[in-house]
Amino acid sequence: MIARPRLIESVRQALARSRVVALLGPRQCGKTTLAGQLLAPDSPNYFDLEDPISLARLDEPMTALGGLKDLVVIDEIQHRPDLFPVLRVLADRVPLPARFLTLGSASPGLLRQSSESLAGRIAYVEMGGFSLEEVGLDAQASHWLRGGLPLSFLAEGDVRSALWRGDFIRTFLERDVGQAGLSAPSTTLFRFWTMVAHYHGQTWNNAQIAGSMGVDGKAVRRYLDTLTDLYMIRQVQPWHANIKKRQVKSPKVYFRDTGLLHYLLGIRTEKDLLTHPKCGASWEGYVIDETLKAVEPEAAFFWATHQGAEIDLILLKAGQMLGVECKRIDAPSLTPSIRIALEDLQLERIAVVYPGVKRYPLAERVEAVPLKALVQGMQGLFPG
Secondary structure: OOHHHHHHHHHHHHHHEEEEHEEEEEOOOOHHHHHHHHOOOOOEEEEEOOOHHOOOOOOHHHHHHHHEEEEEEEEEEEOOOOOHHHHHHHHOOOOOOOEEEEOOOOOOOHHHHHHHHOOOOOOOOEOOOOOOHHHOOHHHHHHHHHHOOOOHHHOOEEEEEEEHHHHHHHHHHHHHHHOOOOOHHHHHHHHHHHHHHHHHOOOOOOOHHHHHHHHHHHHHHHHHHHHOHHHHHEEEEEEOOOOOOOOOOOOOEEEHHHHHHHHHOOOOOOOOHOOOOHHHHHHHHHHHHHHHHHOHHHHEEEEEOOOEEEEEEEEEEEEEEEEEEEOOOOOOOOOHHHHHHHHHHHHOOOEEEEEOOOOOEEEEEEEEEEEEHHHHHHHHHOOO
């Protein structure tokens, strides 16, 4: 088992300050395994809502949950949104005999229902697949190729990993998307998701995708937003600076898991990846995801102008405005884009993350930073 101490500590801290905690993330990212380290799955306080026995126990939820003490875990809670009003009543008891950890594959209905019923009583902890910090630097190449979903990353060989990801995608499109309220044929959604894979790392063009698919633009936007709500896609919104240059206003799209991206692009081996036209875009998305896990910013954006200046990430963290550029080259240098972004946006510092091993300055407040620095968190990327 790969240890995930930072996530476990985040959940424990959330439980210490909140009466109800929602641990949210994509299916098969390890939520149940992590919860099992806080409470044994065979405990009477553990409810799995895909288990008929647990469902039967919750026929009368107030009776079933009201007498429990300490930690109570409810897994796959999206199957029973009617439990949220019950949890609100139970969370308001004084003294408080129990705290509740709910697990769910995020959906718009889940988030809306929980926020309405449990406003001021619930804390959210988001998780994804394994991070580079968790798997270790020696496994970086495999982690980039296979992604971080545990059963993909830990599979015996690249062939089995790819087969698992193919099964995951089919199940996800046939089941999870429908449960999120999106009614569309799985073949249509597979085609759409494959098209998004080719847009990975690019500014989203809704009209172009709609025209290619022969569907309404609103339908395409709904597809994209649903995949975003289910933690499959990340939409990085543009930062709008108060400058005279014309700035890009559409979001950039990235797969959160590079393993799923590579499957849809037909990439099966490391050689396939390194020779594929989307290799650079895949690397950019990989670095962005690992950066967000390492830094945990309050907000993240990208910035681009129609004149060609851009920066991959703008991070807002502890009152600072920081920049990140992702470069898959041997020796990054100071580019006009970096210089313009530094001046126009008044960034505190910019880190240019690359796959090398040496850290060195490119200019005042600009530094080339090896990918390995990300395993050290915020201090590794922006020391001091």
